[in-house]
Amino acid sequence: MDLVGKTVVVVGGFGGIGFEVCKCLLQSKIKSLGIFDQRENPSKLAELGNNDVDITFCKMDITKKPEIEQAYNRFIRKAGPIDLVINSAGIMDDRKVRLTVEINLIGLMESTLTAISHMNKLDGGKGGFIVNISSVLGIEPGTATAIYSGSKFGVVGFTKSLANDFYYQQNGVKLMVICPGITITPLIENLVGIKDTFDYSKDITSFISRAKSQTAEECAKNIIKSIQQAENGSIFICDLGELRSVELAKLWEIQFK
Template sequence: MALSIKDKSVLVTGGCRGIGYSCVHQLLLKGAKIVAILDMDSVCGEKAIQKFNTEFGRNCTIFFSTNVSKAEEFESNFKKAVEKMGGLDILINNAGIANERNWDMMININIKALIQGTFMAIDVMGKHKGGKGGTIINMSSISAFGAYVKIPVYAATKHAVIGFTRAIALNYETTGVAIKAMCPGATDTSIISNTEYSNLVSQEEASSFAAKMPRQRTEVVGKETIRLIEEATNGAIWINTLETSTLSLNIPDYTTYGTPV
């Protein structure tokens, strides 16, 4: 499934810093026509588009201050961005937080907003709605594939992203919208440094563990996310960590690995 990013219109949530910022940078390097950034931090967002527009040309990026956990605000700014860009070809659902103390908000951002963004993008890009098809990337995490005692709700949201992505991707024949997931390992972003851990574990131990954790650069994840857009088939789930090269994950059917009891 070869896809050229050149001249495409793209929307990235949480795109003013970290992995989202690196994705925007890589998209522009690949010749994207315009990238809309939806992020809650207006100061960071304005700085980001000023930098991008200076490097890549005037109006190559636009910014909308958006709290994606507020459904009406997200929908309104999503529509404004698509109208301003004249359409949509690619969505990267990247916005996320790691806050076990405010797990309700984390669920709203990490999974509910991601689902909302996916459905809004399908409504715009879907061939069954008169669109021309497109691509959606859902940002998950390596924590989707393990038991993480220090961040159980965060891990649960990332498990949910994988389940949702695998299921919604099965509509490709109808929608023409390819849906894929990227699962980074520990990455040097503010999410790790600002993580609020579960009250059920020692905060000192959790913080010490995180401080010693080897982290990959956001630029690496950005480049691999672009490769996921360009090269991977619909429904692909890629894992990108510091320890290994990027892996394409094949999740087996439960009947092939269950143990009789």
């Protein structure tokens, strides 16, 4: 997708990765930017500065469907039809099982379905593009954070299921998945023995905390690159400052009578 002149929403746009994505979008000469997040962050908003891009913050708790719908409606009334949505809200806190699934999976699903309902060509929309942020732990097991990993596998299954040509030919909406590797943001702070799956996960978690990582800026730059080249259903790994397109292994296929 060519980003010039586009109307874009970043859900979780004040987060570590989301905010760097917003900065890259502004440099890509988009027309309007909607930042949907659970709390306003005036200093970050100010950091984005004065430029030609119209920026709107919409308060939205992604666990609350009415707030998702209100945020989309409010933004579209102001900025017009949305071309691109990047779903980047998420938490890593395995001691909060329901909240993890509500934010990382159900919230992302409802944000995606709401975006599709506005973009849907069958209902007079003009189509669009939705980028769902999973994780490398959405394609490989994450032993220290099993709940998080489960929610992120869900993001891959959900997004790949909707990114089928059968739907695209009708609704005109493309989807893709981004799987970042370990990225330095608030999400991964204070994990060991606190946000990992069990108290006794901490040996694995502390071992992982010595792993190589990337900055949010490196990750965001590659997310933008992947958007510029993505096909419907693409999966990209953004890890250690590099970008790689990957395919899921086909482990099962439907058999007909």
